[in-house]
Amino acid sequence: MSDVKVLVLLGSLRKESVNRQLAELATEVAPEGVTLELFDRLGELPFYNEDEDGDDVAEPVRALRAVAADADATLVVTPEYNGSIPGVLKNAIDWLSRPFGNSALKDKPAVVIGSSLGQYGGVWAHDETRKSFGVAGPAVIEDVKLSIPSATFDGKHPRENSEVAGSVREAIEKLVAEVG
Numbered sequence: 374m375s376d377v378k379v380l381v382l383l384g385s386l387r388k389e390s391v392n393r394q395l396a397e398l399a400t401e402v403a404p405e406g407v408t409l410e411l412f413d414r415l416g417e418l419p420f421y422n423e424d425e426d427g428d429d430v431a432e433p434v435r436a437l438r439a440v441a442a443d444a445d446a447t448l449v450v451t452p453e454y455n456g457s458i459p460g461v462l463k464n465a466i467d468w469l470s471r472p473f474g475n476s477a478l479k480d481k482p483a484v485v486i487g488s489s490l491g492q493y494g495g496v497w498a499h500d501e502t503r504k505s506f507g508v509a510g511p512a513v514i515e516d517v518k519l520s521i522p523s524a525t526f527d528g529k530h531p532r533e534n535s536e537v538a539g540s541v542r543e544a545i546e547k548l549v550a551e552v553g
């Protein structure tokens with residue numbers, strides 16, 4: 374596999390985010406020829422408004438759709454907020470779901486991983502992200518599941534956990550294997 378571009382969407386805006394660290398790890402363990410690009414501007418997107426969607430849409434939305442159009446696949450890395458998808462990520466999914474039926478990520482493979490404080494590692498958020506993102510257009514790979522309780526990291530960067538590093542690499546390998 375060569376020259377595969379993976380868009381990374383991060384569901385946390387927090388500077389010290391564990392999920393940001395997981396995304397860093399993903400970049401480090403990605404197979405050769407696979408480039409991960411984090412779109413780090415989800416906090417700049419306005420709330421989705423159908424009245425404002427069109428040719429004159431806000432610049433951050435245009436930027437998001439442009440990197441999405443250029444990507445071959447998407448890796449979502451997110452925590453769980455109140456048993457569900459963080460609003461900032463859901464908002465990005467809504468922008469990415471349009472134009473309806475012809476979105477920039479339509480039919481491109483996607484996987485969802487992440488970490489949360491709770492004992493199930495954010496599995497509700499990950500399940501709901503798979504559902505919502507799948508409705509939005511991407512071909513979400515349902516059987517790649519990685520929801521890591523943040524206690525696993527023992528306060529260290531996830532890269533220091535070889536089992537986690539292996540699981541993240543495996544998730545990326547399964548993702549790029551689906552790129553057409």
Ligand SMILES: Cc1cc2nc3c(=O)[nH]c(=O)nc-3n(C[C@H](O)[C@H](O)[C@H](O)COP(=O)(O)O)c2cc1C
Nearest residue numbers: 385387390391392393452453454455456489490491
């Ligand atoms: C508003 C809010 C809601 C949260 N809800 C949940 C939750 O439902 N389940 C859970 O496991 N952790 C929950 N947490 C804890 C997060 O999992 C924890 O803060 C995590 O580290 C956030 O990810 P980050 O480090 O990438 O920012 C919540 C945190 C916040 C701030």
